[in-house]
Amino acid sequence: MDIRQIANLAEISGGYDAVFCDVWGVLHNGVRSWPAAWKALAAAREAGKAVVLITNAPRPAGPVSEQLASLGVPDEAYDDIVTSGDVTRALISEGARLVFHIGPDRDTSLYDGLDVELVEEREASAVVCTGLFDDNTETPADYGELLQRLRARNLPFICANPDIVVERGDRLIYCAGALAKDYGLMGGRTLIAGKPHAPIYREAMARAAKVLGREVGRDRVLAIGDGLTTDVKGAMDYGIDLLFISDGIHAREYGTPGNPDPEKLAAHLDGFGAHPVATMKNLA
Structure with missing residues (x-):
């Protein structure tokens, strides 16, 4: 070609x-x-x-x-x-009100103005993932047990960033899409609105x-x-x-x-x- x-x-x-x-x-x-x-x-x-x-x-x-x-x-x-x-906010507003957030605190502006409550894992009716808690040190392997627990409860998993990895300087870092991929491989239901x-x-x-x-x-x-x-x-x-x-x-x-x-x-x-x-x- x-x-x-x-x-x-x-x-x-x-x-x-x-x-x-x-x-x-x-x-x-x-x-x-x-x-x-x-x-x-x-x-x-x-x-x-x-x-x-x-x-x-x-x-x-x-x-x-x-x-x-x-x-x-x-x-x-x-x-x-x-x-x-922006487009994930519609998915969140259409879903359950009690949300467990996976990702850094800097991403919580995603929920501004939405009728949701951020709760602990055990209280949640849905999961929203914006990334890893610490993408400088963690990889998807660190989330295996957490994803298994969420899958056991059959919680919907809303992925706010479908990217698997992005470049940060000369390094590749993992994004929310990597966790959504793993959750889907476990048979979990993922909801994604981004590219x-x-x-x-x-x-x-x-x-x-x-x-x-x-x-x-x-x-x-x-x-x-x-x-x-x-x-x-x-x-x-x-x-x-x-x-x-x-x-x-x-x-x-x-x-x-x-x-x-x-x-x-x-x-x-x-x-x-x-x-x-x-x-x-x-x-x-």
């Missing part, structure tokens, strides 16, 4: 009305941002495109915007943000239409991302085009960071059934 490789977003963005861009792995790595990436998005906005950031962050858009600003990504780089946390699932894309489409003042066809939307099971699968399932960023979480699977092997990259994408309209090492 021949894949078009481009040097800058402007080479292909002219055919689209809206851009849905991933955040972690494309705009930043949790430690620093990449100016060329946000400048490319700002240029797309100046050209009349609606730029919506679409991220599996388990927090609402406000805290994500604050994090972006702290990393040097200015407001002019995007029109709106849709997070997995690659449709709710987050439907919301992004609505936000883009609001920016442009008109409806947007799926054939006029370009997604940008680096994750196969989230960004790539999400775009494929929703029927929108994809620009694949190769120097992301999968970089070591088809070369070394910053130096992908074109043949291995093509085989990697083809093996997943993915056919992006183009690839770039990094967004620019």
Whole structure:
């Protein structure tokens, strides 16, 4: 499979009305941002495109915007943000009121304004997972016994961040999706609204239409991302085009960071059934 490789977003963005861009792995790595990436998005906005950031962050858009600003990504780089946390709030509000939270305290803004009570494990009627309690030191293996107890009670498991891993600097850290995967393998019921699932894309489409003042066809939307099971699968399932960023979480699977092997990259994408309209090492 021949894949078009481009040097800058402007080479292909002219055919689209809206851009849905991933955040972690494309705009930043949790430690620093990449100016060329946000400048490319700002240029797309100046050209009349609606730029919506679409991220599996388990927090609402406000805290994500604050994090972006702290990393040097200015407001002019995007029109709106849709997070997995935003669309997960609907799942939480539709479920049981007594919730056991798995994840760091910094994610509890997810529940602001919702009619739920955070309780201890033994009192819960549902589980909401935003991540590991301490993703610097823990792995999914540390949660085996806890997940077995929750599964024994058949509690629904709402996953606020479908990512399995993300890069933090030069390290890969585990996310809520890793625990949801393990819970599902135990036969537990998992509920997920973030990428690659449709709710987050439907919301992004609505936000883009609001920016442009008109409806947007799926054939006029370009997604940008680096994750196969989230960004790539999400775009494929929703029927929108994809620009694949190769120097992301999968970089070591088809070369070394910053130096992908074109043949291995093509085989990697083809093996997943993915056919992006183009690839770039990094967004620019």
